[in-house]
Amino acid sequence: MTDHLTVVYGASELVVGPEGPTGIEVVADGAFAAVDGTVVAVGPTQDVLAEFPAENADVAIDATGKTVLPGFVDPHTHALFAGDRSDEFVAKLRGATYEEILSDGGGILRTVDAVREATDDELVTNLTGHLDAMLENGTTTVEIKSGYGLDTETELRMLAAIDEAGSRHAVDVVPTFMGAHAVPRGMDTDEYTEHVVSEQLPAVADQGIATFCDVFCERGVFSADQSRRILEAGLEYGLTPKVHADEFAAIGGTDVAADVGAASADHLLHTDADGRARLVDAGVTPVVLPGTAFGLGADYADARAFLDSGHEVALATDFNPNCFVRTMGLVATLASVGMRMTPDEVVRGCTSAAANALDLSDGRGTLAPESTADAVVLDVPSIAHLPYRFDTNPVSTVLKSGVVVHA
Ligand SMILES: N=CN[C@@H](CCC(=O)O)C(=O)O
Numbered sequence: 001m002t003d004h005l006t007v008v009y010g011a012s013e014l015v016v017g018p019e020g021p022t023g024i025e026v027v028a029d030g031a032f033a034a035v036d037g038t039v040v041a042v043g044p045t046q047d048v049l050a051e052f053p054a055e056n057a058d059v060a061i062d063a064t065g066k067t068v069l070p071g072f073v074d075p076h077t078h079a080l081f082a083g084d085r086s087d088e089f090v091a092k093l094r095g096a097t098y099e100e101i102l103s104d105g106g107g108i109l110r111t112v113d114a115v116r117e118a119t120d121d122e123l124v125t126n127l128t129g130h131l132d133a134m135l136e137n138g139t140t141t142v143e144i145k146s147g148y149g150l151d152t153e154t155e156l157r158m159l160a161a162i163d164e165a166g167s168r169h170a171v172d173v174v175p176t177f178m179g180a181h182a183v184p185r186g187m188d189t190d191e192y193t194e195h196v197v198s199e200q201l202p203a204v205a206d207q208g209i210a211t212f213c214d215v216f217c218e219r220g221v222f223s224a225d226q227s228r229r230i231l232e233a234g235l236e237y238g239l240t241p242k243v244h245a246d247e248f249a250a251i252g253g254t255d256v257a258a259d260v261g262a263a264s265a266d267h268l269l270h271t272d273a274d275g276r277a278r279l280v281d282a283g284v285t286p287v288v289l290p291g292t293a294f295g296l297g298a299d300y301a302d303a304r305a306f307l308d309s310g311h312e313v314a315l316a317t318d319f320n321p322n323c324f325v326r327t328m329g330l331v332a333t334l335a336s337v338g339m340r341m342t343p344d345e346v347v348r349g350c351t352s353a354a355a356n357a358l359d360l361s362d363g364r365g366t367l368a369p370e371s372t373a374d375a376v377v378l379d380v381p382s383i384a385h386l387p388y389r390f391d392t393n394p395v396s397t398v399l400k401s402g403v404v405v406h407a
């Protein structure tokens with residue numbers, strides 16, 4: 001069997017990968033070549049085509065006037081759900097807060113009701129529709145959390161549906177167990193924490209689908225001690241920790257993330273200088289979710305404080321019924337305007353930094369040699385146009401492992 005050759009050439013700007021603490025390496029008039037889905041050459045078009053002529057390629061894309069990036073990695077979503085919470089959007093416009101809605105038994109708990117009632121087929125169908133939308137907007141890898149089951153059976157059903165939809169779809173899916181997303185009605189938090197540790201975690205480990213274990217460490221939800229207990233137990237089953245930290249109040253989530261060696265700490269709207277130092281000293285990737293802040297009408301996370309001290313920041317949609325955004329392009333705009341992130345920082349946040357938040361080690365989020373050839377061609381002349389334009393989807397072609405999966 002002959003090798004499968006992919007060549008993308010002539011891009012006015014092509015992003016290779018990270019450069020320096022927070023920047024990116026960009027090649028003008030750039031090209032890359034991939035053999036059997038792995039990047040083998042990247043650089044000026046003339047050099048790449050001299051070695052890998054476009055006429056020999058199975059897939060040849062003339063990207064003249066366009067911008068080529070690694071496929072977007074979206075490292076934080078709750079993309080599997082059922083039901084409709086648009087009425088809560090309206091209630092929030094009238095002054096209700098997210099925390100009030102949740103403590104009154106709404107919010108996450110209403111989605112739990114809808115997910116428990118949904119069939120397995122409905123769950124897979126819902127998620128597949130969302131994966132289609134993500135792919136059309138340039139996302140090639142997405143993390144998806146359980147956490148709308150809050151009982152062993154439904155948490156396992158969610159992880160199975162995530163696995164099923166992901167295995168049939170071009171987008172790569174990274175599954176996270178998040179039984180500790182809220183406390184189900186009729187249980188107190190200590191009791192439910194013990195249930196997650198002694199019943200859900202062993203069953204999730206037996207099922208063998210989840211990569212990460214995440215906890216909503218938040219005022220009125222799981223305390224720092226409860227979060228630590230769950231994440232340490234998850235580690236014993238081989239699940240890498242992640243933490244929802246400091247979304248509404250700083251109650252120690254960043255300490256927990258640092259102590260358990262989390263891959264990421266996410267949200268960080270109320271994180272102070274000590275919390276930031278704890279994360280960066282422990283090598284925890286900060287993930288900021290500007291769509292959530294925008295949707296809540298809240299102040300944005302202080303991404304600049306990380307960046308100005310030389311630490312990269314990952315970006316994610318946080319797509320969920322409270323934050324209905326599936327497009328990293330819009331997140332790029334919100335990150336720029338809301339947090340003053342530059343186009344270079346934004347692109348790194350949506351690609352290699354996001355891959356770091358998922359501990360991906362196969363080069364996803366970059367187009368350097370030996371990386372998986374996941375790439376997105378934008379019909380715009382430079383990376384600045386990604387955050388600058390927010391009216392239409394700029395994606396013209398998406399490649400996964402060197403194969404066109406959307407055009
Ligand atoms: N804050 C906790 N979890 C989600 C929201 C989930 C929901 O409201 O359904 C988040 O990260 O924003």
Ligand SMILES: [Zn+2]
Nearest residue numbers: 076078244318
């Ligand atoms: Zn979340």
